[in-house]
Amino acid sequence: xxxxxxxxxxxxxxxxxxxxxxxxxxxxxxxxxxxxxxxxxxxxxxxxxxxxxxxxxxxxxxxxxxxxxxxxxxxxxxxxxxxxxxxxxxxxxxxxxxxxxxxxxxxxxxxxxxxxxxxxxxxxxxxxxxxxxxxxxxxxxxxxxxxxxxxxxxxxxxxxxxxxxxxxxxxxxxxxxxxxxxxxxxxxxxxxxxxxxxxxxxxxxxxxxxxxxxxxxxxxxxxxxxxxxxxxxxxxxxxxxxxxxxxxxxxxxxxxxxxxxxxxxxxxxxxxxxxxxxxxxxxxxxxxxxxxxxxxxxxxxxxxxxxxxxxxxxxxxxxxxxxx
Ligand code: AHG
Ligand code: MN
Ligand code: MN
Numbered sequence: 001x002x003x004x005x006x007x008x009x010x011x012x013x014x015x016x017x018x019x020x021x022x023x024x025x026x027x028x029x030x031x032x033x034x035x036x037x038x039x040x041x042x043x044x045x046x047x048x049x050x051x052x053x054x055x056x057x058x059x060x061x062x063x064x065x066x067x068x069x070x071x072x073x074x075x076x077x078x079x080x081x082x083x084x085x086x087x088x089x090x091x092x093x094x095x096x097x098x099x100x101x102x103x104x105x106x107x108x109x110x111x112x113x114x115x116x117x118x119x120x121x122x123x124x125x126x127x128x129x130x131x132x133x134x135x136x137x138x139x140x141x142x143x144x145x146x147x148x149x150x151x152x153x154x155x156x157x158x159x160x161x162x163x164x165x166x167x168x169x170x171x172x173x174x175x176x177x178x179x180x181x182x183x184x185x186x187x188x189x190x191x192x193x194x195x196x197x198x199x200x201x202x203x204x205x206x207x208x209x210x211x212x213x214x215x216x217x218x219x220x221x222x223x224x225x226x227x228x229x230x231x232x233x234x235x236x237x238x239x240x241x242x243x244x245x246x247x248x249x250x251x252x253x254x255x256x257x258x259x260x261x262x263x264x265x266x267x268x269x270x271x272x273x274x275x276x277x278x279x280x281x282x283x284x285x286x287x288x289x290x291x292x293x294x295x296x297x298x299x300x301x302x303x304x305x306x307x308x309x310x311x312x313x314x315x316x317x318x319x320x321x322x323x324x
Pocket of ligand 1: 092117119237240
């Protein structure tokens with residue numbers, strides 16, 4: 001099998017890109033991949049060095065910050081700015097977006113969740129990094145007010161999954177492609193070209209511990225799966241891990257809004273929108289709690305939250321039918 005690295009794959013796809021694709025995107029992806037290799041190395045050693053446990057700080061989300069979150073965030077911010085490809089970035093771990101000075105700014109905006117699944121860090125369960133990339137008009141230094149855009153405007157999105165193997169899954173709007181890190185080579189090599197989600201699956205995924213807090217429609221919809229022996233429940237609690245299983249095996253994931261998180265818990269800009277881009281590219285669907293397509297939602301602010309439902313067309317249709 002010919003070994004194709006991420007950068008080689010991007011170059012091979014570049015001809016399908018709009019003509020203005022520049023080397024900046026390759027530089028951005030190179031530094032993104034390097035960030036993930038550095039984070040992956042620390043995730044693998046987390047049990048050995050004093051990087052476990054919280055820093056005692058609390059982030060904008062009001063959640064205890066794990067040392068790995070902070071480390072991953074620092075690596076991503078440093079590398080993204082160093083790439084010379086971005087004019088702005090937004091991170092789950094930073095209250096405000098960061099704008100690059102005009103003289104060194106590039107043509108891309110990146111949003112990321114540097115370490116997804118923080119509650120699983122200390123128990124050695126798969127965690128990940130999620131990224132979402134937009135392009136600004138060449139040569140025009142965009143004004144900071146139009147930082148946030150609909151997910152449908154993404155030019156690329158993806159995630160890294162730090163599991164039994166470290167993987168990268170991404171799309172530039174021309175299908176979904178997955179790479180597996182070969183530590184002996186130090187490269188992510190193409191392992192799953194043109195990934196598509198099965199039209200139907202046998203797994204559904206939700207935190208049923210919140211069931212009593214859901215609205216009646218979400219309870220009715222989830223009961224379709226709770227009461228159907230053809231479905232098994234799988235819930236890791238790391239969105240990237242639950243997403244990746246749903247992408248490969250098919251089925252459904254739902255994190256509904258509830259009476260505690262009235263707008264939902266998951267974040268629109270750097271969790272739901274990039275994953276919705278991927279699932280649609282793979283032939284699946286992604287909606288919020290009102291049946292609105294995630295990619296059509298205009299974020300009101302960087303840390304906006306949303307209810308998030310995605311998966312195979314068959315299971316998403318079954319879930320949404322309960323809302324009719
Ligand atoms: P993060 O660690 O980036 O804050 O994300 C955690 C998210 C997501 O990974 C997962 O789907 C969800 O939180 C799990 O929430 P519950 O623990 O409430 O089920
Ligand atoms: Mn997350
Ligand atoms: Mn996170």
